Amino acid sequence: MDSPQKNDPQPEKAESWKMFDEISPRYDLVNRILSWGQDVSWRKKMADYLPNETGLVVLDLATGTADVLLALLKVRPEIEQGLGLDLSDKMLTVGRRKVDARGLAGRIILRNGDAQDIPNPDNTFSAVTIAFGIRNLPDPGKTLSEMYRVLKKGGRAIILEFSLPANPVIRFFHLRYLRYGVPIVGGMLSGNFQAYSYLNRTIEQFPYGKQFLGLMGQAGFEELRSQPLLLGAATIYYGKK
Numbered sequence: 001m002d003s004p005q006k007n008d009p010q011p012e013k014a015e016s017w018k019m020f021d022e023i024s025p026r027y028d029l030v031n032r033i034l035s036w037g038q039d040v041s042w043r044k045k046m047a048d049y050l051p052n053e054t055g056l057v058v059l060d061l062a063t064g065t066a067d068v069l070l071a072l073l074k075v076r077p078e079i080e081q082g083l084g085l086d087l088s089d090k091m092l093t094v095g096r097r098k099v100d101a102r103g104l105a106g107r108i109i110l111r112n113g114d115a116q117d118i119p120n121p122d123n124t125f126s127a128v129t130i131a132f133g134i135r136n137l138p139d140p141g142k143t144l145s146e147m148y149r150v151l152k153k154g155g156r157a158i159i160l161e162f163s164l165p166a167n168p169v170i171r172f173f174h175l176r177y178l179r180y181g182v183p184i185v186g187g188m189l190s191g192n193f194q195a196y197s198y199l200n201r202t203i204e205q206f207p208y209g210k211q212f213l214g215l216m217g218q219a220g221f222e223e224l225r226s227q228p229l230l231l232g233a234a235t236i237y238y239g240k241k
C-alpha cells in the first residue's frame with residue numbers, strides 16, 4: 001500500500017489528543033528513539049522557511065511539548081513571540097517545564113486550543129507551523145484554511161509531517177519498520193501499544209508529496225514547495241499567503 005486517499009473528516013481523530021495525554025511523560029524520549037534522533041534536526045530545518053525579518057510572531061499548532069517553538073528559537077533567537085496551541089493539557093505541562101527550564105517563559109506561551117478552530121483574529125502571525133500534527137486532525141483541509149486565515153499577507157505556513165519514501169525498495173523496508181518495529185518499540189517504551197500502531201496507520205493513510213501540496217493550494221497558499229527528509233520518511237511543506 002502506498003498512500004490511500006482519505007481526505008474526508010475522520011471521527012476517531014477528533015479525540016487523538018486524549019491518547020497524547022496518556023503518553024505525554026515518555027513522548028519526547030520515544031520520538032528521539034523511533035526517529036533515530038532525526039526529529040530534532042527536522043524541526044530545526046523548519047526555520048529555513050521563516051520570513052527573513054525581525055519581530056516574527058509564530059503560531060505553532062498541535063504544539064505538544066513545545067519542541068517546534070524551542071527549535072525555532074534556537075535557530076532564530078530574534079523571534080519575538082511564539083504561541084503554541086494543543087488540546088492535550090498534559091503535553092502542554094511537559095512543554096511548559098521545558099520552556100521554563102530554558103528561561104523562555106516570556107517569549108513562548110502555551111495554551112489549550114484547537115488547531116481546527118484557532119482562537120486568534122485574521123492576519124495575526126508571520127508564520128504558522130505544525131509538526132507531526134496535521135495527520136492527527138479530523139479535517140486537515142479545515143486546519144489549512146484556519147492557518148491561512150490567521151497568517152498576515154505574505155506570512156508562511158511551514159508543515160512537517162511523516163511521508164513515505166518514493167523509492168519502492170526503500171519504501172518496502174520503511175513500511176515494515178512502521179508496521180512492526182514502531183508499534184513494538186514505541187509500545188514497550190511508552191506502555192501504550194495502541195498509540196504506536198495508530199501512528200503507523202495514520203502515516204500510511206495520510207496524503208503526502210504533490211497530493212498534500214494540492215490541499216495547501218486549495219486552502220489558498222501560493223509558492224508551494226516540499227522538501228523530503230531522510231529519503232522521504234518525512235517532508236517539510238511550505239506555502240505563502
Ligand SMILES: C[S@@+](CC[C@H](N)C(=O)[O-])C[C@H]1O[C@@H](n2cnc3c(N)ncnc32)[C@H](O)[C@@H]1O
Nearest residue numbers: 017020062063064086087088091114115131132
Ligand atoms: C504527534 S504530536 C506532535 C507534537 C509536536 N508538534 C511535535 O513536534 O512533537 C500531535 C499533537 O497534536 C495534538 N492534537 C490532536 N488534536 C488536536 C487539535 N484538534 N488541536 C490541537 N492539537 C491537537 C495532540 O494532543 C498532540 O500533542
